Amino acid sequence: MSVSQTPPALDIAVRHRFPGFALDMSFTAPDGVTALFGRSGSGKTTLVNALAGLLKPEEGHVRVSGKTLFDSRSRVMLAPYRRRIGYVFQDGRLFPHFNVRQNLTYGRWFAARAGRRPQDAAGGFSRVVDMLGISHLLDRRPMTLSGGEKQRVAIGRALLSAPDMLLMDEPLAALDEARKEEILPFLDRTTREARVPILYVSHSVAEVARLATTVVVVDGGHVVRSGSPGDVLTDPRAVPSLGVRDAGAVVAGTIVAQHSDGLSEVRLTGGRLLLPRIEAPVGTGVRVRIQAHDVILAREAPSGLSALNILPVTITDLKRGEGPGVVVRLACAQDHLMARVTRRSADALALAPGLSCHAILKSVAVAPGDVWLAEPEMTS
The missing domain is CATH 2.40.50.100 (RNA polymerase II/Efflux pump adaptor protein, barrel-sandwich hybrid domain)
Structure with a gap:
């Protein structure tokens, strides 16, 4: 009697050609935080667009916890809204006419629209608010928040949409060092307690070292190295892609x-x-x-x-x-x-x-x- 194996949290193999650039990336990753690391122009954004459903690759597949989002052979291409991916952008992108509570409630409404009970979304409204330390912000508008506070609210909104995975696209890139230090402890806690796989896109070795359970280093449209932080970050052959000064x-x-x-x-x-x-x-x-x-x-x-x-x-x-x-x-x-x-x-x-x-x-x-x-x- 064979024992069924749990599918990887992320199973990605995509190929797509652009004028002057070819994307050809394949990797799998277990549950936890998968850090997609690479310099500008390495192919991170293209891969993120393929995962989110904003780009249809020429070949390959994208699967999250066994669910097929894209497969060129079987002609599966789920629309972005059907992929159940919570997306956190660099700049938060909160609704300016909503207060914090209403921005978060939008995430719960989206969860209900996706066919899930709002209380199932990342453990519920109160738990997410407590985890991110934003209870004192609920009645405030986005324009009155600091950059770090906006990002915490954006993460909460994404979690409350009951996603199958969380996609964080360089969420700290637009923040100064003080705001980064403000939000990193909350990111630490979120990545430990989110209960869904997370793809964390970054070009900061320090962020990757702190948050990741799996590291995927990309360069020139290809995967250079993937594995645990302990293996990847200390691989001398990955240093040129990681940056010598940050080794x-x-x-x-x-x-x-x-x-x-x-x-x-x-x-x-x-x-x-x-x-x-x-x-x-x-x-x-x-x-x-x-x-x-x-x-x-x-x-x-x-x-x-x-x-x-x-x-x-x-x-x-x-x-x-x-x-x-x-x-x-x-x-x-x-x-x-x-x-x-x-x-x-x-x-x-x-x-x-x-x-x-x-x-x-x-x-x-x-x-x-x-x-x-x-x-x-x-x-x-």
């Missing part, structure tokens, strides 16, 4: 101590990190982004350094760029790190796959914005 890794750990000198101790699978104080209790899970240019390599265990973090690592891969730099991928037990060094240093240290060495990281090199809280560990 780095994300590691998961647990706070195991809060020291009196203002440092928090985080346990990783291959050692411990001392970081500027993280305002969370012992036992809290965290994710830490460590940028490649902040990691120093040493063949022998160093002593007499001001840097407090020294982790034993093994080189698993390295890539020499066209310039003076070399990107090195490192295994630290079950985690992966990345270092960026000069060719001269790589040659002097004879760096090569299989070599055991030490990764050195200053505590202050990790900014507070590169540490994110996860779920607390369960205790027995």
Whole structure:
């Protein structure tokens, strides 16, 4: 007796030709947040239009949780309104003549029109309002809201339309850094609790590292790399598409101590990190982004350094760029790190796959914005 398998949350394979540009992308992704990452002109918008039903590809298929939205072979092409996709644009696009409550209610009306009970939409009106922290905004008009507040309302409206998936097309691109920091915690919570697959389109490695469970890197109309953030973001061969300056890794750990000198101790699978104080209790899970240019390599265990973090690592891969730099991928037990060094240093240290060495990281090199809280560990 065969056991049926759950279909992937996203199953996309589309091909379409334009004058001077050809789109040919295929990938699957499980439930969670799939980050579609690429620079301008890489094909992100074209793929989004195909997913939303605004473009009919010449060939291929688009499926969401097993539901076929487009299939060139069977001639299926669902209209956009029948795809049940909650769309969040860069600029929110709220109805200016409605207050916040009415904008959200429109999402509930759309859910009812789609044949679903409004209370089924992402858990209900009250839950969405609470999750996004917008209860105090309900009677205000969009023109009185900040950019971050508008985006939170736009996300709420999309969730309350009872979508089969949520499509976020660079939702932070139009915001300044202060507004981004305002909305990111709410995005964190939304991506954890939305209960529907999310396609998050971005050209920001920091956003992808923080939010994604799956990363799809695209360039020139093709998928360059796809997989978990830990695998993709530390792949030296994906660095040219990700951007050398933003290269780095994300590691998961647990706070195991809060020291009196203002440092928090985080346990990783291959050692411990001392970081500027993280305002969370012992036992809290965290994710830490460590940028490649902040990691120093040493063949022998160093002593007499001001840097407090020294982790034993093994080189698993390295890539020499066209310039003076070399990107090195490192295994630290079950985690992966990345270092960026000069060719001269790589040659002097004879760096090569299989070599055991030490990764050195200053505590202050990790900014507070590169540490994110996860779920607390369960205790027995």
